[in-house]
Amino acid sequence: MKHNQTTKNRGALSNPEGRFEPLTYEQVDDGWDREEETLPPLETCLLPETAKTIISRNDSPDLGFEQSINPYRGCEHGCIYCYARPSHSYVNLSAGLDFETKIFYKVDAARILERELNKARYVCKPIVLGANTDPYQPAEATLKITRSLLEVLKDHQHPVILITKNTLIERDLDLLAPMAKNNLAKVAISVTTLSTQLKRIMEPRTSAPAGRLRVIKHLANHQIPVRVMVAPIIPMVNDMEMEKILLAASQAGASHASYVLIRLPYEVKDLFQEWLTKHFPQRAEHIMSLIRQMRGGKDYDAQFGSRMRGEGAFANLLATRFRLACKRFNLNNAPSPELDLKKFRKKDNTDFKQSSLLDEMTG
Numbered sequence: 001m002k003h004n005q006t007t008k009n010r011g012a013l014s015n016p017e018g019r020f021e022p023l024t025y026e027q028v029d030d031g032w033d034r035e036e037e038t039l040p041p042l043e044t045c046l047l048p049e050t051a052k053t054i055i056s057r058n059d060s061p062d063l064g065f066e067q068s069i070n071p072y073r074g075c076e077h078g079c080i081y082c083y084a085r086p087s088h089s090y091v092n093l094s095a096g097l098d099f100e101t102k103i104f105y106k107v108d109a110a111r112i113l114e115r116e117l118n119k120a121r122y123v124c125k126p127i128v129l130g131a132n133t134d135p136y137q138p139a140e141a142t143l144k145i146t147r148s149l150l151e152v153l154k155d156h157q158h159p160v161i162l163i164t165k166n167t168l169i170e171r172d173l174d175l176l177a178p179m180a181k182n183n184l185a186k187v188a189i190s191v192t193t194l195s196t197q198l199k200r201i202m203e204p205r206t207s208a209p210a211g212r213l214r215v216i217k218h219l220a221n222h223q224i225p226v227r228v229m230v231a232p233i234i235p236m237v238n239d240m241e242m243e244k245i246l247l248a249a250s251q252a253g254a255s256h257a258s259y260v261l262i263r264l265p266y267e268v269k270d271l272f273q274e275w276l277t278k279h280f281p282q283r284a285e286h287i288m289s290l291i292r293q294m295r296g297g298k299d300y301d302a303q304f305g306s307r308m309r310g311e312g313a314f315a316n317l318l319a320t321r322f323r324l325a326c327k328r329f330n331l332n333n334a335p336s337p338e339l340d341l342k343k344f345r346k347k348d349n350t351d352f353k354q355s356s357l358l359d360e361m362t363g
Contacts, residue, residue, distance in 0.1 A: 009204045011078030012096040012271050013278060018089030019266055042101050044076050046139055049104040049285025054112040055127065062304050065161065068131040069113070071145040072102035075133040076261040077165065080275045081232050084132040087264040094269035100205075102278070103139050103264060110148035117156050117346065124344035127153065130163035138205060140168055150175045156347070157184060159339035163229070165190040167207040167215050177222040183340040186225035189216050191245050201279050202237075213252045215311060218359070225337055228254040232262035232360045235290035236283055243325045250329040257331040259322055261294060261310040269299040290314055 007013060037360040074088060085095035093102055106112075116122060129135040134363050135146040153160050162169065162176075162185070169176075169187065179185035191247050193199055194209045207215075219226040228249035233239050246257055264272055276284040288299070294310030295301045309315055326332045 007097065009078070010097060010100055011080040011082075011202070011204055011275070012100060013025075013274050014271070015094040015097040015281065016060055016267060016270065018092060018094055019086070027086075031196055039074045043159070044099060044101050044103060044138070044199070046143070047102060048107045049073060049106045049234045050279070051106050051112060053108060053116065054109055055116050060304065062308055063131075065126060065128045065131070067125050068128040069109075069111055069149060070132045071106050071129070071135050071149060072101050072103055072139060076100055076103055076138045077134055077206045079202055079206065080201070081234065081262050081264075081268070082133075083265055083268060085268050085271065087132065094101055096271055103137070105139060105143055109145050110152050113149055113152050113175060114347075117152070117158065118348075122346070124158060126159040126161055126339050126341075128161045128163065134164050134166055134206075135162065136164045136166035136339060138166075140166075147172055147175070150179075150183065152256045154179055154184075157182065157343040157345055159184045159344075161186055161188065161339070163188045163190065165192075165203070165206045165212060167211040168319050170215060170218055173218065173222055173224075176224055178220075180222070180224040182343060184343065186227070186337070186339065187219055188227040188229050189219075189288075190229045191233055191249060192231065194248060195241070198238065199243055201275075202267060207227055212250055216249055216252040218253050219256060220255075221256040225256070226254050227256040227258060228331075229258050229260070230322075231258070233259050234262045234287065235294075235314060237280065239318065246322075246325045246331060247329050250331055251310040254331065255333075257322075257326055257337050259318070260308050261315065261318070264291070264300040267303065 007008070012209065054069055055111060057065070057066055057067070073091070075082065075084065082099070085099045088095050088099045091104070093099070129146060130150065140146050150172055152158075160179070164187070176185050189212050190208060192203065193211050196208055196210075199206065199209060209320070215228050216228065221246065228246065230242055230245050233242065244257070249257065262272075273284070273288060276287055280287065292298060293312050294315040296311065301307060
């Protein structure tokens with residue numbers, strides 16, 4: 001369904017129904033030839049979400065982690081390619097503009113995390129913040145949910161990995177630096193382009209490329225291990241920047257690098273193609289053709305082992321370019337440091353036990 005409201009500084013161009021919706025809606029010309037009403041720009045709405053648990057677990061063989069926390073559902077950054085967009089369908093909202101404007105935040109996230117870490121059966125493994133949606137998206141500046149989670153993790157000496165494309169992470173250097181000193185924290189900064197113009201249309205509410213490189217430098221200066229993620233790679237849109245991004249990140253202080261091929265699950269494929277048609281009309285078909293060549297003829301293939309990098313000649317070329325660039329720019333020279341699991345400590349105090357008992361009694 002198209003959206004009449006101004007979508008300036010938004011990634012998606014429309015607000016299609018979610019895949020679980022029983023009805024679809026379509027605008028039609030009723031013949032009255034009336035001028036279309038111009039509505040005000042879309043505003044972001046922050047919605048509280050009560051969660052019973054906070055740590056998500058997965059057994060995907062190609063993710064590299066087993067535990068994650070997503071403080072937010074939906075993301076105001078508005079990245080058109082975001083593979084997390086379809087998650088809004090589970091709450092009967094659109095993966096399009098709804099995903100960018102209706103942001104759910106986990107109420108009392110820190111207290112729930114405290115409770116889960118103190119459970120007798122809990123086994124310490126690194127927790128990733130930002131696996132789905134960015135933990136430092138604009139709402140975090142006021143809600144400070146990510147910071148509250150970091151405070152709990154620091155207090156328990158629990159290892160954490162953060163993934164972000166927002167400079168707001170610099171606010172939490174006072175927590176991350178001492179954690180990194182104890183081998184309890186590392187960070188991945190996503191840099192998809194060095195072009196401010198491309199960033200504005202592809203990921204409109206993220207931090208500027210120069211700001212992300214500055215963050216890499218600041219993290220490195222604080223002895224926090226930092227990785228640059230060239231993610232996602234989109235053929236004929238940003239793949240030609242791969243080497244320049246890796247060089248800039250290396251010069252800023254990144255020690256490791258990775259990349260991921262664009263993923264177009266469920267509703268994302270239609271939203272992305274709509275975006276391509278508007279912003280790259282002359283090469284939209286060629287871009288999709290290259291993507292399909294790397295996905296076995298489909299828009300997306302979720303198969304483990306190939307979904308992150310793709311297959312075929314173009315995918316192999318990307319892999320070779322990445323490997324050679326990393327070697328040239330001194331990235332990935334050594335394995336990424338393993339975070340320390342042995343420092344983790346549970347707490348045992350009366351206040352916590354009473355709080356946990358109350359939680360159980362109230363459901």
